[in-house]
Amino acid sequence: MQGVGALSSPTCVSPSLPSISCNHLNPCNTFLGRRNSVPTPNQNQSPTKRHQSLSLSLRRQYTSFTAKAAAASSSSVGSESYAEEPATRVKFQTPLTLPGCSTSLSLVGTGYREKVFAIIGVKVYAAGLYINPSIFSKLDAWKGKSAADIQENRSLFNSIFQATLEKSLQIVLVRDVDGKTFWDALDDAISPRIKSLTPVDQSALSTFRSIFQGRPLKKGTSIFLTWLDSSKMLVSVSSDGLPSGTDATIESQNVTFALFDVFLGDASVSPSLKASVANGLATILK
Structure with a gap:
């Protein structure tokens, strides 16, 4: 200087x-x-x-x-507002404005995904769930409920999914991952949740798969899964900050619900995310 x-x-x-x-x-x-x-x-x-x-x-x-x-x-x-996922130290911006959304979304909770290799847990990514604040007014039935009650209540998460207002999951990779490997792991979680694939489902999965095939995903890359309603989801991948557009539109209620269930269903691939979201909702709905 x-x-x-x-x-x-x-x-x-x-x-x-x-x-x-x-x-x-x-x-x-x-x-x-x-x-x-x-x-x-x-x-x-x-x-x-x-x-x-x-x-x-x-x-x-x-x-x-x-x-x-x-x-x-x-x-x-400090003028920007962030929340840190404690296990990975990844920071999530709050609130967040994304392509295709009518308003800023509020961060409700964060967590991480861990894979076990030879009995050693390896963190793969951090995740944060964002919700259109207008959805909270549709959850009056759960006001005053504890985080434990909310976490165990499948109907609450179904209500969030069915609301015709935006929800988005931001996934931030904490290590380099091959795009095909990432998709295969995601597909392995989605497919068992769809009993019988329709031609619409197959087309949606093919579109989803094409985003990641042959695409290296570096540490720090963000993948945004944004549900506009129960049958339409936007996918955006960004290696540098927030996305400026979308990579694909997925239109299949079976696929969009299966993906939501992967993270917030009874057998979530990220229990830490679901627990954090339950805590966040309990605080908001006091």
């Missing part, structure tokens, strides 16, 4: 010109936002003393300036 070097040594005053005041000639004052903040050197002091006095004054002002700048920067960063 060039400004640091300029302010750490008294280059604005030359010992050979002790009579020159820094009040109007010191460019460091402009950088600090104080044009006349450095006092005129005491003419009764020796050039060395004047030199040291001015240097000390500049260092104090620079320290004050950088402290204020750091505070301002922290405040700016």
Whole structure:
């Protein structure tokens, strides 16, 4: 940082010109936002003393300036609202605005997906569930219920799914994953939840599969599954922040419900996500 070097040594005053005041000639004052903040050197002091006095004054002002700048920067960063998933340390933005949604969605809970290899649990991704806030008004029957009651109540999650308002699941990878491997794992969870595939279901699954085939998914990639209603879901993949559009539209109630059930059904692939969502709903519905 060039400004640091300029302010750490008294280059604005030359010992050979002790009579020159820094009040109007010191460019460091402009950088600090104080044009006349450095006092005129005491003419009764020796050039060395004047030199040291001015240097000390500049260092104090620079320290004050950088402290204020750091505070301002922290405040700016803090203006965005985030919630951290504790196991993976992934941060989820709240609220969130996504393509195809009529309004900002509220984060209700977060969790993670873990796969076990040779008895060792390996975290694959973090996940956060977002809901259109208008859905909460449709859940009056569960007001005052505990998180445990909510978690065990399948009908509550069915009500959220059936609501013709947006819900979105953000999946954030915490390690590199091959696209085909990711899809195969997802398909293995979806297929058993559909008793008999219709041509519409098969077409929807084929569209879904095509998003990931031959596509490497790097650590930090986000996959957004956004349910617009019970039979229509948008899929967006983004390797850098929020998506600007959608990669595919899935139109099959069997497929969209099966995917919702994968994460929020009785046998959730992420128990931590479902428990967190139950806690979030219990807090909202007090």
